[in-house]
Amino acid sequence: MADKESSISGDTEVTVLGLGPMGTALAAAFLDKGRGLTVWNRTPAKADGLVARGARRADTVAEAVAASPVTIVCLNDYAAFHRVLDPVGAGALAGRTLVNLNSGTPAEARAAAAWADGRGVGYLDGAIMVPPVLVGRPESVLLYSGPREVFDRYEPTLGLLGDSRLLGADPGLAVLLNTALLGMMYATLNGFLHAAALAGSADMSATEFADLALGWFMPVVLSPASLAEQAPNLDKGAYPGDFGTMTMNLNALEHIARTSVEQGVHAELPALMRELAERAIAQGRGAENYFAMFEVFKTPGR
Incomplete structure (x- = not known):
């Protein structure tokens, strides 16, 4: 022993x-x-x-x-x-x-x-x-x-x-954070795969789309640094809409959902995102920016 x-x-x-x-x-x-x-x-x-x-x-x-x-x-x-x-x-x-x-x-x-x-x-x-x-x-x-x-x-x-x-x-913390990170991973993967399918409906190859999305869009718009910059606002519950509001984002989400239907691409994911933005607006967050969706996610769904 x-x-x-x-x-x-x-x-x-x-x-x-x-x-x-x-x-x-x-x-x-x-x-x-x-x-x-x-x-x-x-x-x-x-x-x-x-x-x-x-x-x-x-x-x-x-x-x-x-x-x-x-x-x-x-x-x-x-x-x-x-x-x-x-x-x-x-x-x-x-x-x-x-x-x-x-x-x-x-x-x-x-x-x-x-x-x-x-x-x-x-x-x-x-x-x-x-x-x-x-x-x-x-x-x-x-x-x-x-x-x-x-x-x-x-x-x-x-x-x-x-x-x-x-x-x-708290012994539950490790599995909780593991689940949170995996949830982020799957949401990111699903977003990329849906977007590639939408681009593919116009005969753009996944390789070509990846060059556009990962070579320009993600590093500029959704870089780790840009998300980290917003994290303190999540902690404070501050979502100023000076450069874009939830209502403006709902318009974009509506177009994504409608375009998915038009192009014959699976439309349930964009429809869900549109529904969540509508819920945020119904809660009075239409003039706040999209990060106010954090408040929706902190509460149980219907």
């Missing part, structure tokens, strides 16, 4: 539960950095490559968790987390720390933290913000939430996976 105090030295042995593509990448990163590693997967053969490199294969979850002071859990979701760990006896879990990198919701993360606390287990919830191929690089960001003392104890180990950032004590 690993010495629990070894965590302070920065040479902590690690267990990884779950060897899908991401779990395998996590395990490989620890091996690359010379850490002692125990692995477990429901299908044992998935560990063969890691075992060939020096990892120890545990026959049971209890054996895997007992082998190291800290266990990285990388399963599909919180239901899988409980399905795998609920049967483990208190003796194997006592005094250990679980770092849960599953996907789910903030409420599920808080419930998992309460489950761990009730068993005397240290707990961090986390989110990996890069694809498996980038795990282990210093610039790759991983988000964590939970007790500062737990994070500080194992940060030298977690830092082997990338840039580790503790968001706060």
